[in-house]
Amino acid sequence: MSVSIDLSPRTRAKAPVPPASADERPSLIGMTRDELAVALADCGVAERQVRMRVRQLWHWLYVRGVGEFDAMRNVSKELREALSVRYTIARPEIVDEQVSNDGTRKWLMRFPARGAGRPVDVETVYIPEEGRGTLCVSSQVGCTLTCSFCHTGTQRLVRNLTAGEILSQILLARDRLGDFPDRDTPDGAIVPAEGRRVSNVVMMGMGEPLYNFEHVKTALLIASDGDGLSLSKRRITLSTSGVVPEIYRTGEEIGVMLAISLHAVRDELRDELVPINKKYPLEQLMQACRDYPGVSNARRITFEYVMLKGVNDSPADARALVKLLKGIPAKINLIPFNPWPGSAYECSDWEQIETFADIVNHAGYASPIRTPRGRDILAACGQLKSQSERMRKKDRVAATGSAEAAATG
CATH class of the missing domain: 1.10.150 (DNA polymerase; domain 1)
Structure with a gap:
């Protein structure tokens, strides 16, 4: 991050009149x-x-x-x-805080209105694991990508989050978990036994981070600044569904770890599951991964693969995945599908997931099966959806008495 400060007359704007609110x-x-x-x-x-x-x-x-x-x-x-x-430095309002049986925490945060808009809600999730605590951060209110297996994708895009709103999710989580000086960890909270409570940040919450590139870039450069939050760039992971031009920029301008929301090994199926594939098909996406600056066996790209019963979970799919990733330093995260109301998919049988994992592991790819976390509070991968959107649906249903309103969003 640049530390140069330009105080020439053109930058020293007249002090603003205090706002009314x-x-x-x-x-x-x-x-x-x-x-x-x-x-x-x-x-x-x-x-x-x-x-x-x-x-x-x-x-x-x-x-x-x-x-x-x-x-x-x-x-x-x-x-x-x-x-x-x-100016303000206030945290967002906590509308709701839920704690899962496994210690996962989900916050529903409300940010004030901007301009003529309304206040907006986003969800942020904290996942405690052995030796680390991972915070899943949102970059947009809603999403435009409409991935067919993802609950967040059923919510319309309201707006991008600012760099400050992205960072505020990290600050609020550190507040709540006792991860700043003079803060106490809540009684009974499950957190790492040593070190930071929030040790890792993943841009895997609501929205496509690379469709909000400038704000995400600013937020992550501040988060990784050595004189501040001081998160290592190797502990920050940005997940994208495949916005190819911005993948190149991410490596050159931000330098964090990269994850690809892949989920299919054939263009025709990925077109259905992850529709952005129609614009940036697999061949282009894989080339961008091969060209990602700094990628190596020590800095592998993570490929996320949700396991959908009878859709993408066959041994043939596993072998095709190995072939697709040839030449890319990679690890594969197999994600058992997390159901949500109205979803058309089922999770693959456990035996099928293990067979799939055996094939990719045998080919030399680290492919842990990500145990679902926070399912009981709809905090797992693909389950995030802001309460404001749920309430808008509820209001439409109440006004029309129509089940169609609930289904269409």
Whole structure:
């Protein structure tokens, strides 16, 4: 991330008039250092002090994890007040928090309205495992991809999330799990025994991250900044359904680990399961994976493959998968299908999944079978869908009395 700060007259905009509503204040969360410098200049900070004040804000936001300006103890009262008039650092509202029997946590978060829009809800999931805690982060409200096996794909796209809204999911999770200084882990919470509570971040929540590239890029560069949240890029994974041009940009401009939501080894079937394949077919997608900067046996691409009974789970499919990935340093995550209301698919039988795994393992690919986590709270892969969308459906059904309204969304 660039640390240069341009304070030339053209960037030092006149201090804005305080907005009528606190909800209209822009957030400092998600701003780059250059943008924070301009914000401080707008608040009257002398040019010679700006760099130092940027470092202070960065530390309070991302190392200490404060959610209110008054907690910034080494920042003057006058500056704290000036910042609070113009900006916010508040966390999103928690509409609902669910905890699975296996310790998985799902938060329904509400972000304020932007412009003429309405407040929006997204879901974020925390998955505790032995030695690590993985946070599944959303990049959009809804999705445009309409993958036929995915619950999120049945929700219309409302809007992209900002870099600040993406980062706020990480900050809120760290708040709730006691992963910042002076925070306590909730009683009974299942978290890693040592180290960080949130050690890994995966962009696998609601939305297609590469259709929100600039905001995702900014958020992940801030998340991996060594003076802040300091997440290793090897512990950040971006999952895409196959937006080929942006895969190249991801490697060059962000440099995080890559995962491909694959699910089929033939174009005709992938066209049905993952419709973006019609625009970027398998041949193009595989070439982008081969060309991904930094890919090696130490930095393998993960291929996600949901196991659908009688659809893509035959031994022939397994052998075709091995052939398809030839020459790509890869590992394969086999995902038992997680059912959701109205789905047309069933999960493959366990014996069939094990047979499939044996074939790809024998070919030298690490292919763990991902044990479903959080199914009882609809927090597993492909099950996320915001409560606001569910409520809109409920309201339409109530207004029309029609089952068709519930089915069409």
